[in-house]
Amino acid sequence: MRGIFIGLGLFLLAVVVGVAYWYEGNHKTLLTIKGIVGSEKSNFLENPRVRSILETKYGLKLDYTREGSIEMVSSPVKDDIDFLWPSSQVALELFKNTQSNRLIQSELVFNSPVVLYSWDIVVKALVAQGLVKVEDSVAYLTDMDKLIRWELTGKSWPDIGLPDLYGKVNVITTDPTKSNTGNLYAGLMANFLSPDGVNDPDSVDRILPSLQKLFTRQGFMQSSSGFLFEQFLQTGVGQYPLIADYENQIVEFSLQHPDFWPKVKDKIKIVYPVPTVWSEHPVLILNKKALPLLDALKDPEIQRIAWEEHGFRTGLIGVQNDPKVIKVDGLARSINKTMPMPRAAIMEKIINALNTNNQ
Structure with missing residues (x-):
């Protein structure tokens, strides 16, 4: 009998210790x-x-x-x-x-690289105009200089073979004075606008008027990259023919909206600027x-x-990232053609100029 009580006592002690350990761990x-x-x-x-x-x-x-x-x-x-x-x-x-x-x-x-998002009919027109090339199902914008000229000279969408679209050719971004995607795109444009690169205050002064014009033409700009991408999808090609945003937006959206994604996946196109910049x-x-x-x-x-x-x-x-595990067409396996952003002091000057421009 004594052995039974000792055994029961040890069992209860083990239970108490186990419960205490579980409670502490959880x-x-x-x-x-x-x-x-x-x-x-x-x-x-x-x-x-x-x-x-x-x-x-x-x-x-x-x-x-x-x-x-x-x-x-x-x-x-x-x-x-x-x-x-x-x-x-x-x-x-x-x-x-x-x-x-x-x-x-x-x-x-x-x-995450900065990419352009567009629609099948727009990318088809850009291919026909020689701005975009498709390699292994990945679309690359290889003539950014030409796109910038179109924007600065006011070329319209009908001018490039898209008669059903209204307005001027324009890349829509977030507000570069508040949001990083817009800020990165401003840095990318500054580099393209300056043949020798934006390396000092004098070089940035020369391109600021053109940079301001690119962003002024947009009118109201969103302050969130996520909200811009949602608006792009919800309002369609008429309102947002071409936007700049993060590459990761399309991956995340495709997984979080499994019912809606099949309806739009064949129409949405990722276009990689050559070169682009990293976020x-x-x-x-x-x-x-x-x-x-x-x-x-x-x-x-x-x-x-x-x-x-x-x-x-x-x-x-x-560490490598394999696009095959992600069910999104047109995703680049690697991002090799990039350019550095202008120095922080230069970007601060750009931000101040664009902020004044928005007031």
Whole structure:
């Protein structure tokens, strides 16, 4: 009998220890870090699998708000903000120029090239006009200079073989003074407008009138790349014949809207400017408590989810992204033809000029 009681006692002790261990493992205190992120990354951060990995493997919970990359670094950041996650190295450099004392560490974790989105009938016309070439089912805009000339001289869509479209040839972007996609496209245009490159204040002064004209013609501009892409899809070719946005937008949309995607997938076309610019996504650590976030975002599983479910190419050296796992036609296997963005000081001058232009 005594042995029975001893055995029962040991069993109950094991149960208590097991329950305590389970409770501790499933109710551990999470470290909450507060940040500001670009809107294009919000769906990624809301992915249940990403949140689960951050919480269970790294003990992190993110409390974040969304803001345009240029906006988030243009004014003093509050002391309770632990990290920023903009969408370009330019934003990082602008932050360093004004608030370098807040920056503890920064690291690049994702990339996404700037692309043009259009429709089948528009791309067909651009091919006929010699601006676009298709290689292995991937469309490349190989004569950006000609497209810019069309915009500056006011060539209309009917002029290039699209009689059903109204208005002038124009690439629609987000607001370059607030949103990173518009800002990156402004930098890309500045490089094309200056034959020798935009390397100093004098060279940028020469091209500012043309750059201002390109953006003035757009009228109202969205402040969010995600919202611009949604408007592009919802209103169609008549309202948005040609836009500039992130490559990852189409990957993310195709997976998040499985019912709607089959209806439009054959009409939407990705066009890669040659060359293009990278949208780089550096994480800026402002408080030491947020340092574990850098390791978490470099986790192989998180990087895989970022590419396969959200279209972000890896920012890690030696890691390749296979387009075959993504069911989107026209996605380039690699992005090799790129140009660097103008220096942060030059981009700041461009932003100020375009901001004045928008007032």
